[in-house]
Amino acid sequence: MANAAIPIQLATAETHNGMVIPYIALRHLDGTPEFGQIDHDRVAECLIEQRCQLCAQPLADAAVLMVRPMDFGAGHCPEPAQHPECAAYAIRACPMLSGRLRRHRDRTRPQRRQCTAAGCWCGDPVTPDLDAIVRSGQPATPWYSVWFPMAEYKLKMSARKGPRGISLAIINVKIRLVSWGDPDRDDLGRVLVYGLPLPEAGSGS
Template structure:
């Protein structure tokens, strides 16, 4: 599977830094030597985005609709540690992120080289070389911030989602 797709950058995201032609999500950490660690999260920014209801891609306040990008294993728990996104940021993410877009079969086999002041994601070692899961976009009017397995998370438990749209879930084709 190929993992490099460079979709056009939507107008509301034109002001955000890019790397390799891709928008760098606001929650993506940057090392002291200037590398962006795609696929990793800056825990402080992730926490601020969740608590302030800011978009994880552009860092701007969410409006009347929010989209949670969720793995299949997140759906039964109705929560994710990833901050919600604006609908246009979610659409761009579905096209540009190779994991969410379904262009990778497995998570990376080695953890990224972090600066001394950075911590790996809590589930980084569990995901290392693991098979990729199907992804879904969960559209909401709002969410609650909860603690899930010791980490802050966006939850829609007790709320009815506007819709749950499969991104990479593929029904078997009938021949």
């Protein structure tokens, strides 16, 4: 599938193989992005400073979160929000959000070295977090976009590790199904319990 067209708002963004590199994406020392893995320091920066995870610019009047059923259960989204136009691009460009990737990548297998820069993390790959281990190789989960006004932006904090994510205790919110994936029983239960949108008949989601 051809790469999604990059909108004018992201015209100056850094790209790799025709795709915009999210600001929070983990990078090798040679500059190559590792799509699907995040830089936790940049995630915390965006959460605290209310910046977009894709372009790193300050969020304005409204923002969009990409949320899984399990996140609704936890009460917060662990990743930073995005500008509405950045989120629209991400939905088209990301294989998982667009529904092109039917399973999560297996993060439990040793990753081959990706670059030749001395001292890069890929010479001693980072240990996947628990969430990545649980999802590795599993069918894709449903994804929802959650639009909300920045007036209701609130972080959920942990005592020792700083911000855990953005609170989903939002009143003025618009929730849309982005990709249905192949939900298991637990996800289906969460979808029903939280009254989340279901695929429309014949939608192919």
